Amino acid sequence: MIIRGVLVVCIGLLLVWVLRQRGSLVGQAWGKILAIGLLTAAVIAVLFPDITNMLANAVGVGRGADLLLYGLTVVFLASILLYNMRRRDDQQKMTKLARRLAIIEANQQPHNQRLSRAKKT
Amino acid sequence: MNRTVCVIIPVWNEGKVIQKTIRDVLKVYPFVVCVNDGSRDNTAAEIKKTQAILIEHPINMGQGAALQTGIEYGLQHPEVEYFVTFDADGQHNIKGVQKMHKVLVNKEQDIALGSRFMGSTVNMSSFKKAAFRFAILFTNIFSGIRLTDTHNGLRMFNREFAKNLNITMPGMAHASEIIDKIGSGNWRYKEVPVTIRYTNYSKSKGQSTLNSVNVLFELLFSRVGR
Secondary structure: OHHHHHHHHHHHHHHHHHHHHHHOOOHHHHHHHHHHHHHHHHHHHOOOOOHHHHHHHHHHHOHHHHHHHHHHHHHHHHHHHHHHHHEEEEEEHHHHHHHHHHEEEEEEEEHHHHHHHHHHO | OOEEEEEEEEEEOEEEEEEHHHHHOOOOOEEEEEEOOOOOOHHHHHHHHHOHHHHEOOOOOHHHHHHHHHHHHHOOOOOOEEEEEEEOOOOOOHHHHHHHHHOOOOOOOOOEEEEOOHHHHHOOOOHHHHHHHHHHHHHHHHOOOOOOOOOOEEEEHHHHHHHOOOOOHHHHHHHHHHHHHHHHOOOOEEEEEEEEEEHHHHHHHHHOHHHHHHHHHHHHHHOOOO
16 A cells, blocks of 8 residues: 555655754754644645545545544654754753863862862972 | 873762772872762762862763763863773772773873773673673674773773763763774774772662663664764
């Protein structure tokens, strides 16, 4: 059935795209375009429920609702992936900040300054 | 000559043993930098009683981050030529560092890596041995270099390597990050046999059987998105 191939390709492409484009302006722009596209599709699906059924049958899925479910799963997984990657980026930023603070404070400690001077002699 | 060596000891809640560990190192190497990674016990107070430099992380960030902080602090001092990563819990022996120092001083190597499987293991459980075997095999496959011990915290490297090393992986994944760094450049490395002592204290504090699951998972998934 076509849908299986479509889904696998979709997931693969999303994965590659997400890994490459996070943070870049191009990625952000495409993300916004995708979001608007999805919202538009959602509105259309609500207003014209038969469209989902037609689309579903075209790709080999029984019901429009099932097609929506498959689509939702893919988008959901991508969201989780993206979210975790953003969290990791934030953690790295925080680490850099905390490190800078730690070293500045350490350089100001009299205990360390004394030792530092002593070691140089 | 020993003043050109900066020994970095990342510490997290080792108030009971950190003084002894530091004093043992100071007997040979005067430049010791302890990075307190957000300990909740009396670790900081204990370190202040010694002649070691104390850097305090405002939040807990993991052993890798603590090492990186120590390295960046040491790089501020132009007289430092070598860096050592040394565990706080007493598992490591300063004699191993002296062996590595001899190796690096010839300038034929950039990095010396301690290996417990070339030397002797005192009291290691067979489960741990098996877990290590898997971790070592996995790391060797993915990094492109072959080591007998990929997760040994005792290492020594020169300033050039220190400047290039940029540990960013959270938790314990820094071990494989360092190895990947070695494999990706033209770095010359050599393994040196060292003794790791598993005392009752270090065994009680060390990775529990269940935590090995966490470590192995991190090992596997830390390579995603690098």
